[in-house]
Amino acid sequence: MAAKDGREVSSKLVLYSFWQSSCAWRVRFALNLKGLSYEYKAVDLTKGEQFTPEFEKLNPLHFVPVLVDGDIVVSDSFAILMYLEEKYPQRALLPADPQRKALNLQAASIVSSSIQPLHMMSILKYLEEKIGPQERFLFGQTNIEKGFFALEKLLKDLAGKYATGDEVSMADVFIAPQIAISAERFKIDMSTFPILSRIYDSQKALREFIAASPEKQPDAVN
Amino acid sequence: MAQAHEEKKLKLYSNWGSSCSFRIRIALNLKGLEYQYIPVNLLKGEQFTPEFQKLNPIGYVPVLVDDEIIVSDSLAIFMYLEEKYPQHPLLPSDLQKKAINFQAANIVCSSIQPLQNLAVLKYIEEKVSPDEKIPWVKFHIEKGFEALEKLLKGHAGRYATGDEVFMADLFLAPQIYVGIKRFDVDMAKFPLLSRLNEAYSELPQFQNAMPENQPDAPSA
Numbered sequence: 001m002a003a004k005d006g007r008e009v010s011s012k013l014v015l016y017s018f019w020q021s022s023c024a025w026r027v028r029f030a031l032n033l034k035g036l037s038y039e040y041k042a043v044d045l046t047k048g049e050q051f052t053p054e055f056e057k058l059n060p061l062h063f064v065p066v067l068v069d070g071d072i073v074v075s076d077s078f079a080i081l082m083y084l085e086e087k088y089p090q091r092a093l094l095p096a097d098p099q100r101k102a103l104n105l106q107a108a109s110i111v112s113s114s115i116q117p118l119h120m121m122s123i124l125k126y127l128e129e130k131i132g133p134q135e136r137f138l139f140g141q142t143n144i145e146k147g148f149f150a151l152e153k154l155l156k157d158l159a160g161k162y163a164t165g166d167e168v169s170m171a172d173v174f175i176a177p178q179i180a181i182s183a184e185r186f187k188i189d190m191s192t193f194p195i196l197s198r199i200y201d202s203q204k205a206l207r208e209f210i211a212a213s214p215e216k217q218p219d220a221v222n
Numbered sequence: 223m224a225q226a227h228e229e230k231k232l233k234l235y236s237n238w239g240s241s242c243s244f245r246i247r248i249a250l251n252l253k254g255l256e257y258q259y260i261p262v263n264l265l266k267g268e269q270f271t272p273e274f275q276k277l278n279p280i281g282y283v284p285v286l287v288d289d290e291i292i293v294s295d296s297l298a299i300f301m302y303l304e305e306k307y308p309q310h311p312l313l314p315s316d317l318q319k320k321a322i323n324f325q326a327a328n329i330v331c332s333s334i335q336p337l338q339n340l341a342v343l344k345y346i347e348e349k350v351s352p353d354e355k356i357p358w359v360k361f362h363i364e365k366g367f368e369a370l371e372k373l374l375k376g377h378a379g380r381y382a383t384g385d386e387v388f389m390a391d392l393f394l395a396p397q398i399y400v401g402i403k404r405f406d407v408d409m410a411k412f413p414l415l416s417r418l419n420e421a422y423s424e425l426p427q428f429q430n431a432m433p434e435n436q437p438d439a440p441s442a
Contacts, residue, residue, distance in 0.1 A: 060372040060373065060375075061329075061369045061372060061373060071318075072317060072318050072321070073318075074318075074321040074325075075321075075325055076324065076325040076328050076329075078324055078325075078328045078332075079321045079322075079324035079325040079328060080321075082320075082321070082324050083317060083320070083321050083324075086317065086320075087317060098291060098302060098305065098306065099290075099291050099292075099293075101301070101302070101305075102291070102293040102294075102295075102298045102299075102301070102302050103298075105295065105297055105298035105301055106293075106294055106295040106297075106298040108297075109295045109297045109298060109331070110280075110295075112328070112331070112332050113297075113331045113332045113335070113336050114336060116332070117332050117333065117336045117337065118336060118337075118342070123337075127350075130350045130354065131349055131350060135349060139345070150280045153279040153280055154279070154280065156279075
């Protein structure tokens with residue numbers, strides 16, 4: 001079918017993704033949870049494929065992930081997740097209860113605003129250049145731990161098998177990839193975070209999470 | 223408008239200078255919601271008092287209290303208000319436009335604001351050098367502003383995503399304010415954001431929410 005601007009569009013969802021991107025991981029996880037099949041289009045960030053004219057048309061900010069749903073193009077993992085939640089309400093990721101919903105959004109915000117931005121490649125590279133690799137590592141580690149402490153406090157009275165109860169929700173979608181990527185890379189002692197450790201045990205056992213993990217993606221490199 | 227001495231259903235724990243609080247003050251004004259303004263003096267560490275910790279153990283402002291419901295984090299508060307008080311909707315119903323609003327808000331929340339907060343600036347000042355602090359901040363603000371100029375190019379009208387005020391405007395206005403007032407960003411490079419800023423300056427709901435107009439703003 002043709003989009004308004006004449007592009008050939010599939011009637012299927014298309015996800016532009018990079019295997020290692022934790023933001024893309026969130027979206028892949030959510031798509032799996034909602035039982036939504038999609039076409040995977042790899043954007044090799046190491047080769048600068050985010051700067052091609054084709055990709056620029058989709059996202060002039062050159063970020064992955066980008067979701068294309070017919071005529072609609074959505075960039076930014078948070079915007080994509082909110083779009084999916086509204087357009088495909090099956091297996092709702094945000095609870096109906098306003099207090100629980102708010103806590104899920106707060107958890108998502110802690111990950112996407114307080115943790116992930118502070119260990120982005122560009123930031124770490126800057127620190128390494130200005131101060132050195134040891135300091136770069138400490139900076140990443142400190143900020144992740146700070147964010148994890150915040151999540152422990154936030155989820156204290158709420159967590160069950162998963163972050164905000166016994167069902168998987170938006171908070172898990174943000175938290176699980178974050179733990180997976182940062183615990184290893186920054187040698188985080190997860191025993192300091194008993195709630196996160198416990199919910200991560202549940203999250204990482206989900207087939208939807210496993211299928212979304214970097215090494216399982218078509219563009220994964222060994 | 224906030225009235226400290228009357229009993230109001232909604233309570234907003236806020237700090238005059240906090241851009242996250244600024245966003246929510248605009249939202250409350252636009253929706254015509256009266257609220258009790260409860261200042262939290264961040265410099266004096268009031269976010270660490272037992273009372274405030276009970277509301278938000280993470281110690282951030284803003285916090286909204288609506289009867290038994292307590293919401294922290296400006297994004298979560300925004301979504302709560304939008305759902306609970308649907309008057310003067312702050313998200314368009316069109317899914318594409320709605321997504322652009324989320325994306326713009328997130329550019330501010332994730333790509334700009336976290337890199338200009340006090341803790342990070344202090345770190346740069348101490349570990350890199352005091353001279354590096356301002357260039358660092360300006361670099362990230364300008365990068366974010368460039369991204370916003372590109373993002374909003376095909377969508378802006380009188381305001382960020384059309385001719386009505388939506389979520390993107392609420393997140394943009396405080397960020398532009400901080401960029402100009404605190405870090406002296408050269409707005410000539412950002413014609414769309416400059417134009418939007420002008421438009422915001424004509425709206426009383428934005429003006430009333432500005433830092434210097436808050437009860438806890440330091441007197442000149």
